[in-house]
Amino acid sequence: MEGRPLLNRGLDGLGTTIFAEMSALALATGAINLGQGFPDTDGPESVREAAVRALRDGRGNQYPPGPGVPELRAAVADHQRRFYGLDFDPDTEVLVTAGATEAIAAAMLALLEPGDEVIAFEPFYDSYAACIAMAGAKRVPLTLHAPDFRPDLDALRAAVTRRTRVLLLNSPHNPTGMVLTPAELAAIAAIAVEHDLLVVTDEVYEHLVFDGAHTPLISLPGMRDRTVSISSAGKTFSFTGWKVGWVTGSRELVAAVRTTKQFLTYVASGPFQYAVAEALALPDTYYTAFRDDLRTKRDLLSAGLTDAGFTTYTPQGTYFITTDISALAPGTDALTFCRTLPAKCGVVAVPNSVFYDHPTAGRTQVRFAFCKKPEVLTDAADRLRKADFSG
Numbered sequence: 001m002e003g004r005p006l007l008n009r010g011l012d013g014l015g016t017t018i019f020a021e022m023s024a025l026a027l028a029t030g031a032i033n034l035g036q037g038f039p040d041t042d043g044p045e046s047v048r049e050a051a052v053r054a055l056r057d058g059r060g061n062q063y064p065p066g067p068g069v070p071e072l073r074a075a076v077a078d079h080q081r082r083f084y085g086l087d088f089d090p091d092t093e094v095l096v097t098a099g100a101t102e103a104i105a106a107a108m109l110a111l112l113e114p115g116d117e118v119i120a121f122e123p124f125y126d127s128y129a130a131c132i133a134m135a136g137a138k139r140v141p142l143t144l145h146a147p148d149f150r151p152d153l154d155a156l157r158a159a160v161t162r163r164t165r166v167l168l169l170n171s172p173h174n175p176t177g178m179v180l181t182p183a184e185l186a187a188i189a190a191i192a193v194e195h196d197l198l199v200v201t202d203e204v205y206e207h208l209v210f211d212g213a214h215t216p217l218i219s220l221p222g223m224r225d226r227t228v229s230i231s232s233a234g235k236t237f238s239f240t241g242w243k244v245g246w247v248t249g250s251r252e253l254v255a256a257v258r259t260t261k262q263f264l265t266y267v268a269s270g271p272f273q274y275a276v277a278e279a280l281a282l283p284d285t286y287y288t289a290f291r292d293d294l295r296t297k298r299d300l301l302s303a304g305l306t307d308a309g310f311t312t313y314t315p316q317g318t319y320f321i322t323t324d325i326s327a328l329a330p331g332t333d334a335l336t337f338c339r340t341l342p343a344k345c346g347v348v349a350v351p352n353s354v355f356y357d358h359p360t361a362g363r364t365q366v367r368f369a370f371c372k373k374p375e376v377l378t379d380a381a382d383r384l385r386k387a388d389f390s391g
Contacts (some may be wrong), residue, residue, distance in 0.1 A: 059274050086248075095258050111200070122355070124168075140159050148313075167192060173317075174205065212317075305323055
């Protein structure tokens with residue numbers, strides 16, 4: 001193999017994810033980890049007990065069915081009908097995956113041919129770049145700009161070429177917290193129909209919208225047969241380690257994704273699938289209280305970051321607040337800032353710059369997660385406020 005690179009050229013430069021790097025830094029320094037998006041408390045006790053009950057009853061301890069256990073597929077279909085008025089056949093139009101990340105990978109590998117183009121909002125969740133590269137396709141970034149991070153729909157239309165195959169959309173959007181409006185969704189749907197494009201939607205933060213409302217693109221006219229809709233349980237129920245996600249869509253699209261997914265993990269998270277089926281049936285009061293609690297935490301950390309000198313962009317949804325460090329640490333780039341932050345004040349954050357293809361686009365943007373206990377957020381804000389960023 002002398003002279004030949006070992007790594008697929010499409011993955012060159014990706015290396016270790018920023019989440020792994022920053023979480024390792026948090027462990028090494030004992031810093032407060034506001035980098036990776038996981039809660040510091042578990043979700044509902046009834047859901048956790050449902051997983052224990054499944055383990056004890058021997059449900060899911062062996063390989064579950066490839067498409068997912070019937071109880072969870074039925075629960076996902078019920079969820080889509082309950083919240084959005086969408087009807088899916090749980091046997092042919094619902095697929096359970098190892099989290100949303102596997103669903104995205106399976107969709108990209110299933111739907112793309114080498115040389116196809118994928119348009120995605122930039123900054124984007126880092127697995128998007130890797131999944132597109134593994135499919136041999138080319139990503140075409142549509143840059144979202146501060147302070148509101150709205151998509152430029154004229155730029156989106158101009159980005160479509162004869163090689164464009166897929167629009168990869170994320171709303172609520174990680175890391176910016178932008179939530180697509182009904183008018184933006186309608187315009188995107190019209191572009192997809194006009195150019196006969198497939199759309200893959202990452203909707204894992206669907207129940208964490210603080211301003212506005214979440215509308216699945218698949219619910220719009222003309223989108224039912226061209227959209228792969230993806231979500232998961234981790235963010236909604238605060239069990240991110242369980243890795244239970246799902247795909248909904250037309251029979252043909254779900255079959256295509258299932259064909260690829262079966263050669264990735266094949267199956268995963270057996271007992272947890274039964275627990276998530278029960279979680280999805282929780283009453284509306286759970287979803288409302290969970291959202292309201294996260295909104296309070298958003299506001300708490302946002303105020304603390306602003307008081308510490310950050311330029312803060314209040315998110316409409318998700319777990320995250322994007323900030324700008326230009327005024328706080330002039331001349332410092334986000335990656336350097338985040339790598340030195342634990343030593344300065346014992347806090348870990350993530351540089352948004354790694355989520356952009358354009359190297360200067362997010363050069364001074366830093367993301368903080370607010371899915372933590374209020375006392376942790378208050379402590380982190382106090383540390384940041386007292387820190388010296390002048391050198």
